[in-house]
Amino acid sequence: MLNGISDSLHVQQRNPRVAPTTVASPLLPERNNNQAATIPSHRLESYNKWAKVTQGQHKISAQQVAEQGLQQAKNLLKQLNNQGQQALKASVDSEFIGRAQQLQQRLSQLDIRYLDAPLIDHQLNLISANRPAAMHSFSLKSVDLTSPKPRDEIVQIQLGKDSTQVLLPANAQAHELTAKLKQGFAALDIEVQQSTDNRTIFKSHPQQWQQIKAGILMTGQGQRLPAGDIRTIKVQPELSWQDPQQWRFNSHEEIKQSLAKVAKSAHKVDTQLKELQTSQLHIQQQLHKANKLKDVGLNIDSTLNDLANLMQPSPFKLKINSLMAQANLTRPHVSSLLA
Numbered sequence: 001m002l003n004g005i006s007d008s009l010h011v012q013q014r015n016p017r018v019a020p021t022t023v024a025s026p027l028l029p030e031r032n033n034n035q036a037a038t039i040p041s042h043r044l045e046s047y048n049k050w051a052k053v054t055q056g057q058h059k060i061s062a063q064q065v066a067e068q069g070l071q072q073a074k075n076l077l078k079q080l081n082n083q084g085q086q087a088l089k090a091s092v093d094s095e096f097i098g099r100a101q102q103l104q105q106r107l108s109q110l111d112i113r114y115l116d117a118p119l120i121d122h123q124l125n126l127i128s129a130n131r132p133a134a135m136h137s138f139s140l141k142s143v144d145l146t147s148p149k150p151r152d153e154i155v156q157i158q159l160g161k162d163s164t165q166v167l168l169p170a171n172a173q174a175h176e177l178t179a180k181l182k183q184g185f186a187a188l189d190i191e192v193q194q195s196t197d198n199r200t201i202f203k204s205h206p207q208q209w210q211q212i213k214a215g216i217l218m219t220g221q222g223q224r225l226p227a228g229d230i231r232t233i234k235v236q237p238e239l240s241w242q243d244p245q246q247w248r249f250n251s252h253e254e255i256k257q258s259l260a261k262v263a264k265s266a267h268k269v270d271t272q273l274k275e276l277q278t279s280q281l282h283i284q285q286q287l288h289k290a291n292k293l294k295d296v297g298l299n300i301d302s303t304l305n306d307l308a309n310l311m312q313p314s315p316f317k318l319k320i321n322s323l324m325a326q327a328n329l330t331r332p333h334v335s336s337l338l339a
Contacts, residue, residue, distance in 0.1 A: 057287070058115075059283070060280060060283055060284065060287075061114065062114040062115070062117075062119060063276050063279065063280050063283075064280070065112060065113070065114045065119060066112060066114070066119040066120060066126060066276060067273060067276045067277070067280070068112075069110060069112030069119060069120050070120065070124075070126070070269050070272055070273050070276070071273070072110065072112075073107060073110060073120070073124050073269050074266065074269050074270065074273070076103055076106055076107050077107070077262055077265055077266045077269065078266070079103055080100060080103045080104070080107075080262055081259060081262050081263065081266070083096060083099055083100055083103065084100070084249065084255050084258065084259045084262065085259070087100075087249070087252075087255055088252060088255055088256070088259075092249070092250070092251060092252060092255065096249070097249055097250060100249040101249070104244050104245065104247060104249075107124070107244040108122070108243075108244045108245050110124075118133060118206070121133035121134045121206065122134065122136070122206070122243060123240060123242035123243050124242065124244070124265055124268065124269055125242070125268070125272075126272045126275075126276070133205070133206045134206075134240070134242075135191070135203040135204060135205060135206075136203065136204050136205075136206065136208075136209040136212070136213075136237065137201055137202070137203050137237070137238035137239075137240070138201075138202050138203075138204070138212065138213075138235040138236060138237050138238055139199060139200060139201055139202065139235065139236045139238055140200070140202070140216075140233050140234075140235060140236070141233070141234040141235065141236050142233075142234075143218075143224065143225065143233050144200070144224065145166075145168065145177065145181055145200060145224055146174040146177040146178055146181070146194075146200050147174075147177075147224060148171055148172060148173060148174070148177075149168070149170060149171075149223040149224060150170055150171065151170050151221075151223055152167065152168065152169055152170050152221075153167075153168045153220050153221045153222075153223035153224060153225075154166070154167050154168075154220070154221055155168060155184075155218060155219070155220045155221075155224070155225060156218065156219045156220075156230065157184070157185070157188065157216060157217070157218050158216070158217040158218070158230065159188050159190075159208070159211065159212065159216055159217070160211055162187070162188050164184050164185065164187040164188055165184065166180055166181055166183070166184030166185075167180065168180055168181075168223070168224070174194070174198060175194065178192060178193070178194050178200060181200070185202065188208075189204070189205065189208065190202055190203065190204050190208070190212075191203040191204075195238075201238055202235075212235060213235060213237070214232075215232035215233055215234050215235060216232070216233050216235065217230045217231070217232055217233075218230065218231065218233045219231065241261050241264075242261075242264075242265060242268075244265075246261075247261055247262070
């Protein structure tokens, strides 16, 4: 191998007219550009129409999956309401509590996705470009990072591969320490705020929550956290009334309060179902109409913009952008790339 490389260098030195092979490579992009410039406009228009209509169909499919998920949530809420009403008329017993907890668990474990993208969050809210998934709120168990201390303390925080540190100054008040924590935890994409009862509440995105609920690695300098080896600090979820896990059914009073939350959630689900059904019918009519027109750009763009207000943007557009750069391929080739 080494001899072959050496011989090639000797040949180039003896014959300067032989150009290195790397000289020809800058000409390749220009040749490709010239080929792309010769693509017939009618073929580009055809690919553009097909891509946009297919993208619209993907979004409609996502809507249909979300609709099925909301229908499932609606049925579970209805069952839970019926169980609660019967318990109020009769008596609260262990059998009822067990059934209520099972329904509660099924609502909490709903995982509605399309192309691996979540469509409904843990509070039964439809996720869209304008309505991102609700954040998870939590507090730290057995640790109060906003308690005043006589000495400075540097707190190290680690979450997965990411880490940050926060300097908590001596004799600082709770609101000042909260401001310091807010700056430090921002590096981990975690929000920090004080609750109405002056507790420190943290908020994370759904993507982080699966990791956070197992605990956060921290170490301090002996003021609020022990010095030395890093340790796992457990977290306590802070649940909203919209979260099914927050509902309680152990007494008549708890059942009454929880049934009011169930009713509000059911109304929210019904409203979202109506939005989806109305939008889906409108989108299908527009796509059907656009298929019959030659100039479909304006109609389909408007359609997809309307749909984006309800559903998450599809990664399908990224594939299409890549494929359009190779628009000189035949449609079967493009279809095989998408498979």
